[in-house]
Amino acid sequence: METDLRLESSLWIGNKRYRAVLTGWHLKWTEADKKNGDKKTVSVPVAEVVGVENGRVEILPQKSVEDTDKDFTVFYIKRSRSRSTYGLLWNLGRTQFSCPSRVLRDQWTNHLRTALKTHSPLRPHRLLVFINPFGGKKKGREIYHSLVAPLFELAGISSHVIVTERANQARDHLLKKDLTGFDGVVCVGGDGMFSEVLHGLIGRTQQEAGLCETDPAVTLQPCPLHIGIIPAGSTDCVCYATVGVIDPVSSALHIIIGDSQPLDVCSVHHASTLVRYSVSLVGYGFYGDVLAESEKHRWMGPLRYDYSGTVVYLSNRSYAGIVQYLPADPLLSSPKDKTRCLSGCNVCSRSTERLFPHTSDSGSLYSSHFSQYSNDSEGEWVSVEGRFRCVSITCMSSSCARSPLGLSPSAHLADGTGDLILVWDTHPLSFLKFLYRHTSTQDQFDLPFVEVHRVKAVRFSLPDGREEEVHEGIGELNRAIGGEEREYVDTVSRNGSQQQLAQSVVERETMNEHKTVAPILCGLCCKKTPAVSVWNCDGEILPFTEIFCRIHGQLVRLYARGIEDGAAMQNCSQESDKNKSRCITYK
Ligand SMILES: Nc1ncnc2c1ncn2[C@@H]1O[C@H](COP(=O)(O)OP(=O)(O)OP(=O)(O)O)[C@@H](O)[C@H]1O
Ligand SMILES: CCCCCCCCCCCCC/C=C/[C@@H](O)[C@H](CO)NC(=O)CCCCC
Ligand SMILES: [Ca+2]
Numbered sequence: 001m002e003t004d005l006r007l008e009s010s011l012w013i014g015n016k017r018y019r020a021v022l023t024g025w026h027l028k029w030t031e032a033d034k035k036n037g038d039k040k041t042v043s044v045p046v047a048e049v050v051g052v053e054n055g056r057v058e059i060l061p062q063k064s065v066e067d068t069d070k071d072f073t074v075f076y077i078k079r080s081r082s083r084s085t086y087g088l089l090w091n092l093g094r095t096q097f098s099c100p101s102r103v104l105r106d107q108w109t110n111h112l113r114t115a116l117k118t119h120s121p122l123r124p125h126r127l128l129v130f131i132n133p134f135g136g137k138k139k140g141r142e143i144y145h146s147l148v149a150p151l152f153e154l155a156g157i158s159s160h161v162i163v164t165e166r167a168n169q170a171r172d173h174l175l176k177k178d179l180t181g182f183d184g185v186v187c188v189g190g191d192g193m194f195s196e197v198l199h200g201l202i203g204r205t206q207q208e209a210g211l212c213e214t215d216p217a218v219t220l221q222p223c224p225l226h227i228g229i230i231p232a233g234s235t236d237c238v239c240y241a242t243v244g245v246i247d248p249v250s251s252a253l254h255i256i257i258g259d260s261q262p263l264d265v266c267s268v269h270h271a272s273t274l275v276r277y278s279v280s281l282v283g284y285g286f287y288g289d290v291l292a293e294s295e296k297h298r299w300m301g302p303l304r305y306d307y308s309g310t311v312v313y314l315s316n317r318s319y320a321g322i323v324q325y326l327p328a329d330p331l332l333s334s335p336k337d338k339t340r341c342l343s344g345c346n347v348c349s350r351s352t353e354r355l356f357p358h359t360s361d362s363g364s365l366y367s368s369h370f371s372q373y374s375n376d377s378e379g380e381w382v383s384v385e386g387r388f389r390c391v392s393i394t395c396m397s398s399s400c401a402r403s404p405l406g407l408s409p410s411a412h413l414a415d416g417t418g419d420l421i422l423v424w425d426t427h428p429l430s431f432l433k434f435l436y437r438h439t440s441t442q443d444q445f446d447l448p449f450v451e452v453h454r455v456k457a458v459r460f461s462l463p464d465g466r467e468e469e470v471h472e473g474i475g476e477l478n479r480a481i482g483g484e485e486r487e488y489v490d491t492v493s494r495n496g497s498q499q500q501l502a503q504s505v506v507e508r509e510t511m512n513e514h515k516t517v518a519p520i521l522c523g524l525c526c527k528k529t530p531a532v533s534v535w536n537c538d539g540e541i542l543p544f545t546e547i548f549c550r551i552h553g554q555l556v557r558l559y560a561r562g563i564e565d566g567a568a569m570q571n572c573s574q575e576s577d578k579n580k581s582r583c584i585t586y587k
Contacts, residue, residue, distance in 0.1 A: 087244015122258030124183035132189030174200025184226035190233010234302035244563035262554035270544035285390035318425035416553025
């Protein structure tokens with residue numbers, strides 16, 4: 001294959017002559033008329049070529065084509081350091097080559113296109129795109145049409161675009177409509193929009209596999225379609241933590257080249273129901289309260305979280321609870337090992353082998369998955385009880401612009417575990433120190449009132465006697481708002497977007513909802529300290545307090561590759577042959 005695709009000739013860029021070589025894996029060009037020591041080589045992996053066009057072509061910011069006989073233009077990925085984040089920005093690089101003849105030009109473009117097909121098997125051909133026109137700063141449509149669609153067109157990707165008209169439209173579409181022919185689903189929006197796609201695809205995959213999502217002991221089937229995220233939300237935590245930057249062009253390029261990043265998913269259950277799935281934060285106490293408070297200030301846009309964070313911090317709350325957890329194997333990794341899950345992460349790669357030892361044989365896949373969750377592990381549960389400032393579970397680092405290293409800086413995207421962070425009740429200034437450390441590189445776990453555990457499952461319950469306080473809270477709330485019970489449930493259920501399954505339970509268990517939500521609202525509206533908090537599940541308030549969470553390793557795949565190590569990549573730009581398989585770069 002390699003020899004068939006090899007092509008070598010002289011080509012011109014402007015008025016300079018280059019020796020260009022296509023080896024199958026790389027396209028390289030070296031200045032021809034310089035002394036050896038001064039020669040610079042540019043090497044682009046074929047897997048990172050975005051498109052090849054005849055003529056002299058420009059795509060961004062505006063498409064322009066000069067249709068000449070002897071020229072062709074190669075578009076490829078070009079990296080640059082981001083000033084504000086750890087990851088690397090991907091831009092569209094472009095080089096216009098001139099050939100001595102049209103025959104040679106056609107040979108180059110044909111060889112390059114064949115190499116692309118051969119070496120990039122996961123590139124999508126057809127995508128289903130959902131745009132939330134109201135996410136973040138309400139720029140979703142503009143971002144897609146001006147920055148993303150031209151790149152998809154260049155890469156020969158056809159897309160079916162749906163601009164949503166209501167919350168949950170994307171989820172419902174994925175649950176019910178024909179998805180034949182699509183290679184992936186792209187959401188243009190924030191974490192809430194991603195969550196809709198996540199729920200739709202996981203639900204659809206389990207329906208088709210005949211599996212029951214409600215049972216936490218069932219091994220769920222991984223989703224066959226990839227998910228792409230074009231960030232256009234308020235927090236965009238999933239994008240930040242899987243790509244390393246919030247940049248629509250970088251994300252579009254990851255989608256185009258068919259990058260594939262598996263992601264752990266946490267299923268949240270109450271009694272015998274599935275409540276929701278989460279990839280980022282399942283948080284009780286501070287993060288739940290911030291979300292509940294921020295819902296009242298949606299008009300502030302992304303700033304609502306900063307405002308609500310301050311209000312909630314000043315209200316100085318802690319909550320009683322019992323946390324039980326099933327620790328993950330401590331020999332594999334630790335949340336305190338100070339490593340970071342970066343692109344090509346070894347811990348995650350080894351986990352793939354552990355989680356899917358016989359990928360070609362689905363029968364054994366099921367049994368091996370189930371065994372990691374069988375009753376054998378029941379004995380290993382650990383239980384703690386007390387008052388907490390917050391209890392957080394995250395399947396990944398949950399880094400975002402507010403917290404560049406995230407809730408758990410050493411968490412892994414795809415190791416089949418989550419990190420449980422317990423922040424015990426403490427002095428307000430100590431808690432502030434904990435919060436503040438999220439914004440710097442200081443270790444937020446190196447504090448006496450903070451514990452972190454790498455886990456496979458977590459159970460949260462209220463200590464005996466709390467039930468009565470919860471009921472009192474409901475009474476107070478009803479007196480305060482003087483409204484029907486149903487009305488305020490709608491207020492706190494952001495856009496009414498609980499999962500369908502949970503919705504039916506919600507209707508059956510209205511009292512339970514009130515037990516959960518009323519006290520926090522009461523605390524916020526009536527300035528009385530509530531007995532219980534609410535759970536924040538990737539930016540949605542859960543309608544239950546007592547929950548059971550289980551981490552499902554690598555349940556979905558994103559068009560991403562994890563965070564690229566900016567420093568390591570920069571060293572590679574000195575074009576060393578030793579590094580060529582990992583380092584790709586340009587001038
Ligand atoms: N057309 C629509 N009208 C109203 N709500 C919508 C519509 N489309 C999607 N939604 C809902 O809007 C919610 C928020 O959207 P999104 O996540 O895109 O933005 P965000 O909240 O600003 O960002 P983030 O979640 O990153 O904080 C989602 O939960 C989604 O269900
Ligand atoms: C006084 C100094 C205070 C500094 C506090 C900094 C703490 C920052 C931690 C950031 C944690 C982000 C967790 C991610 C949550 C997302 O899944 C979710 C959906 O977008 N966002 C929220 O719930 C939005 C709620 C975000 C809460 C901050
Ligand atoms: Ca994980």
